[in-house]
Amino acid sequence: xxRRHFLTLSANSLGGFLVYSLDRKASLLxxxxxxxxxxxxxxxxxxxxxVAAAASRILPSDESGPGAREAGVAIFIDRQLAGPYGRDRFxxxxxxxxxxxxxxxxxxxxxxxxxxxxxLKGLQGFHFLAPAAQDEALRKIESTMFxxxxxxxxxxxxxxxxxxxxxxxxxxxxxxxxxxxRMSNFDEIEKYYGKAFRxxxxxxRQATGSKVRPSEDEP
Amino acid sequence: MKTLPAVDAVIVGGGWAGxxxxxxxxxxxxxxxxxxxxxxxxxxxxxxxxxDELDYAxxxxxxQDLSKETVTLRHDAARRALxxxxxxxxxxxSGVGGSGEHWNAQVPRFLPDCFELLTKTSEKYGANALPExxxxxxxxxxxxxxxxxxxxxxKLLGTSGQAGNIRGKLLDGGNIFEGWRSEAYPTPPTKMPxxxxxxxxxxxxxxxxxxxAPSANISQTYTNPDGISRGGCTYCGFCAxxxxxxxxxxxxxxxxxxxxxxxxxxxxxxxxxxRRILFDAVSKPAAARGVSYVASSGDEIFxxxxxxxxxxxxxxxxxxxxxxxxxxxxxxxxxxxxxGSNLTHQVTVGAATAFFxxxxxxxxxxxxxxxxxxxxxxxxxxxxxxNFMRGGYFGARGYGFQPIGAFGVLPNSxxxxxxxxxxxxxxxxxxxxxxxxxxxxxxxxxxxxxxLDPVYKDALGDPLLRLTLDWRDNERKMAAFATPIAVxxxxxxxxxxxxxxxxxxxxxxxxxxxxxxxxxxxxxxxPAHSVVSPYLQHWQLPNLFILxxxxxxxxxxxxxxxxxxxxxxRAADAIVDRYLKHPGPLA
Numbered sequence: 001x002x003r004r005h006f007l008t009l010s011a012n013s014l015g016g017f018l019v020y021s022l023d024r025k026a027s028l029l030x031x032x033x034x035x036x037x038x039x040x041x042x043x044x045x046x047x048x049x050x051v052a053a054a055a056s057r058i059l060p061s062d063e064s065g066p067g068a069r070e071a072g073v074a075i076f077i078d079r080q081l082a083g084p085y086g087r088d089r090f091x092x093x094x095x096x097x098x099x100x101x102x103x104x105x106x107x108x109x110x111x112x113x114x115x116x117x118x119x120l121k122g123l124q125g126f127h128f129l130a131p132a133a134q135d136e137a138l139r140k141i142e143s144t145m146f147x148x149x150x151x152x153x154x155x156x157x158x159x160x161x162x163x164x165x166x167x168x169x170x171x172x173x174x175x176x177x178x179x180x181x182r183m184s185n186f187d188e189i190e191k192y193y194g195k196a197f198r199x200x201x202x203x204x205r206q207a208t209g210s211k212v213r214p215s216e217d218e219p
Numbered sequence: 220m221k222t223l224p225a226v227d228a229v230i231v232g233g234g235w236a237g238x239x240x241x242x243x244x245x246x247x248x249x250x251x252x253x254x255x256x257x258x259x260x261x262x263x264x265x266x267x268x269x270x271d272e273l274d275y276a277x278x279x280x281x282x283q284d285l286s287k288e289t290v291t292l293r294h295d296a297a298r299r300a301l302x303x304x305x306x307x308x309x310x311x312x313s314g315v316g317g318s319g320e321h322w323n324a325q326v327p328r329f330l331p332d333c334f335e336l337l338t339k340t341s342e343k344y345g346a347n348a349l350p351e352x353x354x355x356x357x358x359x360x361x362x363x364x365x366x367x368x369x370x371x372x373x374k375l376l377g378t379s380g381q382a383g384n385i386r387g388k389l390l391d392g393g394n395i396f397e398g399w400r401s402e403a404y405p406t407p408p409t410k411m412p413x414x415x416x417x418x419x420x421x422x423x424x425x426x427x428x429x430x431x432a433p434s435a436n437i438s439q440t441y442t443n444p445d446g447i448s449r450g451g452c453t454y455c456g457f458c459a460x461x462x463x464x465x466x467x468x469x470x471x472x473x474x475x476x477x478x479x480x481x482x483x484x485x486x487x488x489x490x491x492x493x494r495r496i497l498f499d500a501v502s503k504p505a506a507a508r509g510v511s512y513v514a515s516s517g518d519e520i521f522x523x524x525x526x527x528x529x530x531x532x533x534x535x536x537x538x539x540x541x542x543x544x545x546x547x548x549x550x551x552x553x554x555x556x557x558x559g560s561n562l563t564h565q566v567t568v569g570a571a572t573a574f575f576x577x578x579x580x581x582x583x584x585x586x587x588x589x590x591x592x593x594x595x596x597x598x599x600x601x602x603x604x605x606n607f608m609r610g611g612y613f614g615a616r617g618y619g620f621q622p623i624g625a626f627g628v629l630p631n632s633x634x635x636x637x638x639x640x641x642x643x644x645x646x647x648x649x650x651x652x653x654x655x656x657x658x659x660x661x662x663x664x665x666x667x668x669x670x671l672d673p674v675y676k677d678a679l680g681d682p683l684l685r686l687t688l689d690w691r692d693n694e695r696k697m698a699a700f701a702t703p704i705a706v707x708x709x710x711x712x713x714x715x716x717x718x719x720x721x722x723x724x725x726x727x728x729x730x731x732x733x734x735x736x737x738x739x740x741x742x743x744x745x746p747a748h749s750v751v752s753p754y755l756q757h758w759q760l761p762n763l764f765i766l767x768x769x770x771x772x773x774x775x776x777x778x779x780x781x782x783x784x785x786x787x788x789r790a791a792d793a794i795v796d797r798y799l800k801h802p803g804p805l806a
Contacts, residue, residue, distance in 0.1 A: 058637040064646055085278060092289040092304040094675060100301045103727040104292055107301055135638065151637055159622035160273040176649040178582055178622045181270035183464070184453035185583035186410070189617075193413040196578040196650070208268045215274045 006037040007048040007074060038075055041082030042113065047120050048074050053127035055154040057134050066171045068154050076157030076166030077116075077150075083216030086113045112149060119146025161204045164214050170201040181207045220511060220519040229510055229524035230254045231493045231539070234317020235780060236766035236787050237530030238475040239375075242445075243791035245482040248799065252485045253522060255512055257531075258283075258314030260489035263473040266462030272621040276460040279306050281321045283313040288677040290534055294689040294725055295666065296551060302675050302683065308564070308732045310460070311532055315489060316471040318532065318734055319780070323459045323586025323618065324435035324468045326378050327777035328369050331362035331398040332598045333660075336773065339598070340608065349608060350693045354561055354663040356772040359744030359806075360753040362398050368785035370401050375784070376469040377441035377449070380404040380433035394430045396597035409438045409452060409588040412617025414579050414653040419590040421711035422613075427592040432616060434587035435469035435780075445478050456619015458586030468586070490515030493535075494681060496527060496543040498760055504803075507545075507763040513679060526794075529740075529765045536769035537669050537739030538684040545760065546750055549668050551687075557750050559669040561738035562686060563774040566611060566659030566694045568723065570705030573714035574630050575651045581625070582650075584617030591615075595704070596659075596776050607696040611659025611776040613705060628652050630716040655709055657701040657720075658733070662693055663773035669739050689726045698723040735779050737771035742786075744806075752806035755790040761804050764790055 040048055052074035061067035068074075080086055088111040100107045110118070119141070126137060141147045157166030159173065161180070167173060173180055180201040188197050204212050228244060230237045233256030241254050274280045283289075291300035312318035332339040335357045340348055349355055372378075382403045383393025408431030411419070422429040436458060439451040452467040466473045479485045493512040498505060509523035529536045540546055540558045547556035591614040600610055627636075627645045635641035672685035702720045709717045743749025746758035751770055757763040766787050768779050775782075793805045 059642055060639050062639045062642070064639070064643040067642070088286070090279070090284055090286050092285045092302050094302070096674065098299070098301055101294075101725070103294075103725050103729060104301050105303060105305055105307055105729045107304060138637075155626055156273060156277060156623050159626055161271050163271070164273055173622065176622055176626065176646055177578070178649075181457065182455060182582075185455060186451075186453045189410050189412060189454045189580075189583040192580050193416060194577045197580045197583070204268065204271055207270070210268050212268045212271065214271070215278060215280065 005040040005045045008037050043078050049127040050123050058154045065175045070171050071158045072168040073157035077153045079165045079216045173201040222521045225523035226251045226253045228252045228526040230528040232531035233315045235319035238471045239787045242475045242478050245485045247795050254487045255491035256489045257492045261315040270457045283311045291672045291685045300685045308728045309734045319471045320462045321460050325587040325778045326433045326435045326781045329775040333775045334358040352665045354665045368788040372781045372784040376435040377405050377437045379406040379438040381431050396593045406438050409434050412584045415589040415615045417712040418615030421708050422592045427594045429590045429592045432589045432591045436585040452585045454583050456584045507760045527763045533736045533769040561663040561741045562667045563661040563737045565733045565735045567733045568698050568720045569654040570657040570701045570720045571709040572654045572718040573709035574716040578650045581620040584619040589616030607693045609660040614656045655705040659697045660776045661774045690723050695723045737768040737774045740765045740769040741772045742770045754793045754805040
């Protein structure tokens with residue numbers, strides 16, 4: 001058994017407690033005062049802090065609105081790596097592994113878990129760096145598989161249904177005006193030509209009223 | 220191996236083709252039928268909570284489990300093929316309903332001369348008009364013979380659309396370049412997303428003939444001839460890669476399964492992984508004896524049957540013949556053999572990605588709600604000045620865009636791919652971006668084919684199927700021709716910036732193209748060049764029928780499902796009306 005690791009999130013870093021108005025002006029409606037500790041499934045605490053910091057440079061919290069930090073992207077990635085995605089449950093992983101032209105797709109044997117674990121070794125202390133130095137460090141690994149996964153997973157964690165642990169408080173969806181899984185747009189689809197239709201987002205659990213189990217929570 | 224009691228018919232694959240055949244035989248005969256489906260069992264009601272982009276659209280929950288079996292690919296026969304280790308260019312489904320559950324339900328018909336492509340092209344343009352090393356063939360059937368079956372398919376699905384040609388009478392607002400149809404569509408066109416309306420108006424202003432895309436996500440409540448009722452689409456936007464939450468999308472689980480389940484003569488076994496067709500080569504004629512499979516329990520089972528149907532999608536239809544030693548594998552060096560020849564895909568490109576200054580509300584839509592124009596997809600196209608053969612259609616569909624997949628599509632002028640500048644641009648473009656698509660015909664070539672891979676195996680130890688596939692000049696020139704047309708339309712739509720399609724190079728398995736891969740067990744009018752007759756009956760084993768896109772000698776521009784289903788209806792008629800009375804060759 002590995003020692004239990006937690007990611008401690010301060011009051012103003014978790015989107016679950018922030019609500020952004022639909023015109024994308026960030027406005028803090030309520031904030032929890034005590035920090036909360038989220039148990040980690042795959043990362044060590046140090047790894048989670050590096051991933052949170054790096055994701056936050058990919059989708060920064062800035063004047064255009066909340067970013068990976070408020071959405072809880074590091075929590076999302078932690079859960080994904082702990083689940084079937086992280087261990088390549090559905091990928092063809094039989095040898096031999098050979099180099100291939102780009103058009104044949106990723107041919108490596110490393111799973112997302114291994115790619116993260118190795119990649120993070122090269123970013124030790126990353127979360128202590130100033131933003132400009134963090135950007136510099138990321139630019140150096142931009143062409144690696146690790147960065148490409150981190151970038152993709154950051155987007156996933158920003159915009160996935162909150163049931164996966166990212167997009168906390170649906171901050172990602174509010175940022176871009178996505179309303180989540182609406183059961184019907186029948187009355188609206190031809191009514192809003194050229195005008196933004198921005199209903200209040202609903203999550204899948206809210207929309208269906210049922211407890212949907214995400215794939216990373218294996219039975 | 221355990222041998223089960225013999226049945227009258229065994230059907231391998233529980234998707235559109237297999238379940239339609241099961242339904243027809245079950246309704247019209249007393250045959251004892253078993254359907255074997257490798258994936259899980261599934262019901263239409265499973266989809267009430269599936270609107271989760273991450274698990275379904277990004278992690279591919281409904282697709283084939285590649286850890287157990289994939290295909291290998293190489294661009295030409297001189298190279299070593301490598302496995303496609305993750306999903307990309309195409310998305311074969313798994314489980315009851317197959318790919319027919321997660322499709323977009325776009326249902327155009329093939330053009331009449333597709334079925335006589337070699338003859339018609341040679342007549343019109345001369346014997347040398349087709350590219351060197353093409354393997355284009357006639358299908359052994361004409362559109363006129365197939366039309367009644369297409370009409371039955373439209374009635375089964377309740378297709379929504381606007382006819383452009385009813386018995387030769389051209390109708391404004393429909394596709395006036397399509398083949399004649401005997402009747403109007405069963406239901407009126409769907410509602411239209413804003414982007415599609417902009418496209419329609421721009422296309423019209425440029426002199427093209429836009430029409431509502433035919434859709435099996437239906438526009439209103441419809442009851443089909445089997446008495447199956449379903450409601451209209453709600454434009455929730457969760458179609459491709461999802462099952463339909465309200466059942467408006469035609470799916471095997473909502474149109475075929477309920478009929479089959481009422482019949483006592485059909486048994487559907489999920490989790491049954493078929494490995495071989497067993498056959499008797501000594502009998503005259505030779506005959507399939509049944510199939511062997513591994514059940515979910517792990518037991519090896521032989522299911523004897525008097526009739527065997529392969530309906531396991533293009534790849535495994537071909538692979539089962541190769542693994543079972545049925546027929547002669549195609550050899551590109553000598554041109555001998557038929558099994559595995561004529562592998563085709565589709566020239567599907569995002570011809571112009573357009574950035575607007577207005578919101579498009581792209582989350583509202585359906586996989587087939589949209590507008591198309593086929594001015595460059597017609598039998599009578601004026602080819603003067605064109606440096607390629609055949610053509611394709613342009614379309615603007617409002618698929619229903621979801622954020623993980625759609626975020627970060629930016630004008631070429633933005634170079635950043637992460638960080639504040641990128642984020643700001645991506646937020647701004649998010650709901651102001653859409654792509655004009657082009658779908659073109661892919662001709663068959665002697666050099667594109669399938670055989671068994673010599674190195675890589677599936678989870679049971681059987682060789683994977685190997686694809687040898689690349690684009691050739693005809694496809695590259697076709698895409699290059701389509702791109703400026705789409706750019707011109709995007710400009711007329713008022714786009715402020717446009718990314719033209721950068722061009723087709725080598726076949727790229729990492730980007731989604733379409734799940735329309737055809738060939739391998741093609742039909743034709745003679746056993747010399749084909750595996751099955753136009754009744755989908757195997758030339759050497761008359762009790763073996765092969766259903767699906769594997770029987771297409773080459774692809775069309777149009778999406779294949781209605782054509783697949785039309786041929787299944789036709790085969791079912793021939794089996795019920797003639798074969799069962801006098802088993803033997805139908806053609």
